[in-house]
Amino acid sequence: MIILIDQDGTLADFIGGFTEKWAAKYPEKTCISPEHYLSPRVLDHYSDEPREIVESIYSSPGFIFGLSPIEGGIEAVKEMAGIGYDVRICTAPLGLYKNCIVEKYAWVEKYLGQEFVKKVIMTKDKTLIKGDVLIDDSFQKGMLIPSWEHMVFDRPYNRDLSGIRLNGWKNWKDALHLLRDVYPQKS
Amino acid sequence: MIILIDQDGTLADFIGGFTEKWAAKYPEKTCISPEHYLSPRVLDHYSDEPREIVESIYSSPGFIFGLSPIEGGIEAVKEMAGIGYDVRICTAPLGLYKNCIVEKYAWVEKYLGQEFVKKVIMTKDKTLIKGDVLIDDSFQKGMLIPSWEHMVFDRPYNRDLSGIRLNGWKNWKDALHLLRDVYPQKS
Numbered sequence: 001m002i003i004l005i006d007q008d009g010t011l012a013d014f015i016g017g018f019t020e021k022w023a024a025k026y027p028e029k030t031c032i033s034p035e036h037y038l039s040p041r042v043l044d045h046y047s048d049e050p051r052e053i054v055e056s057i058y059s060s061p062g063f064i065f066g067l068s069p070i071e072g073g074i075e076a077v078k079e080m081a082g083i084g085y086d087v088r089i090c091t092a093p094l095g096l097y098k099n100c101i102v103e104k105y106a107w108v109e110k111y112l113g114q115e116f117v118k119k120v121i122m123t124k125d126k127t128l129i130k131g132d133v134l135i136d137d138s139f140q141k142g143m144l145i146p147s148w149e150h151m152v153f154d155r156p157y158n159r160d161l162s163g164i165r166l167n168g169w170k171n172w173k174d175a176l177h178l179l180r181d182v183y184p185q186k187s
Numbered sequence: 188m189i190i191l192i193d194q195d196g197t198l199a200d201f202i203g204g205f206t207e208k209w210a211a212k213y214p215e216k217t218c219i220s221p222e223h224y225l226s227p228r229v230l231d232h233y234s235d236e237p238r239e240i241v242e243s244i245y246s247s248p249g250f251i252f253g254l255s256p257i258e259g260g261i262e263a264v265k266e267m268a269g270i271g272y273d274v275r276i277c278t279a280p281l282g283l284y285k286n287c288i289v290e291k292y293a294w295v296e297k298y299l300g301q302e303f304v305k306k307v308i309m310t311k312d313k314t315l316i317k318g319d320v321l322i323d324d325s326f327q328k329g330m331l332i333p334s335w336e337h338m339v340f341d342r343p344y345n346r347d348l349s350g351i352r353l354n355g356w357k358n359w360k361d362a363l364h365l366l367r368d369v370y371p372q373k374s
Binding site: 002086088093097098099101102105106117118119120121122123124125128129130131143144147 | 189273275280284285286288289292304305306307308309310311312314315316317318330331334
């Protein structure tokens with residue numbers, strides 16, 4: 001079973017990291033709390049601000065590498081791999097890719113180890129990647145009908161998405177069992 | 188039709204770039220001419236040298252970005268995309284990924300434009316990527332049986348590989364027609 005796992009918003013706390021940096025740099029400006037997000041896209045919530053200053057936060061050197069892991073994610077990935085699942089980190093680069101790409105790899109190396117660096121798949125279009133399940137906080141259409149089932153990593157902003165839902169990493173085994181019950185061909 | 192195209196050794200002249208830098212930096216040492224390569228792996232040809240000094244050439248900042256395009260490759264990719272093929276650059280990161288990854292993206296942006304940056308798929312295991320054909324100078328086994336047919340980008344070191352062969356970029360249309368004749372389901 002091939003399990004694809006998204007990075008930002010699923011393993012790494014992108015919005016939390018942005019919020020912290022924003023509040024520290026612009027204490028006088030409005031700061032949107034992560035639980036009030038209505039989409040996974042930071043820019044959607046700061047449309048009154050110049051795009052450049054919002055983007056400069058998360059495209060700065062060190063931002064991606066400095067993101068905190070989302071609770072339980074690293075342990076879950078290691079446990080999955082230990083059991084024998086083929087786990088791949090399936091992540092899209094930011095448009096401003098200069099710092100983000102290498103830092104995504106370095107983040108994986110830091111938290112999951114060097115062997116996992118070989119398991120990163122960096123792609124804008126995840127429908128081109130083969131897998132049985134994609135655990136992801138968001139869903140982007142792509143060129144193809146995906147071979148994977150989307151398991152929605154539950155976040156305040158994605159309650160509208162359909163699909164089997166992972167309510168926090170501690171529940172990954174139950175969610176995977178449910179997926180197999182619903183889609184027996186994914187076993 | 189989804190056409191996956193490898194980067195190093197297929198679009199970018201990695202071995203040529205290495206050879207030039209090696210000869211300039213170590214004029215007193217043996218330098219293997221690209222036409223005498225027996226594998227796509229530089230290290231295989233410099234096994235008498237300390238691995239670190241060989242690797243330091245191609246992991247240096249600017250090496251990947253500075254690679255010359257292989258003759259006709261950029262024009263071929265642009266023509267394919269213009270005709271309406273879905274072309275993706277499908278490339279594996281070096282083990283020493285620090286400079287290489289972002290420079291691979293920057294190289295694509297330089298020669299193919301910003302829109303093509305979105306079409307890069309960075310993966311160690313290309314068998315996980317969906318496509319009809321993979322044009323690549325080398326073949327690496329992976330986790331899955333590939334959905335693509337391997338079109339061998341002809342190089343002196345890969346004459347042992349079976350598959351439809353692309354003898355220089357100027358012949359891409361003929362090679363693709365041949366592929367379709369042999370595998371009509373790829374049309």
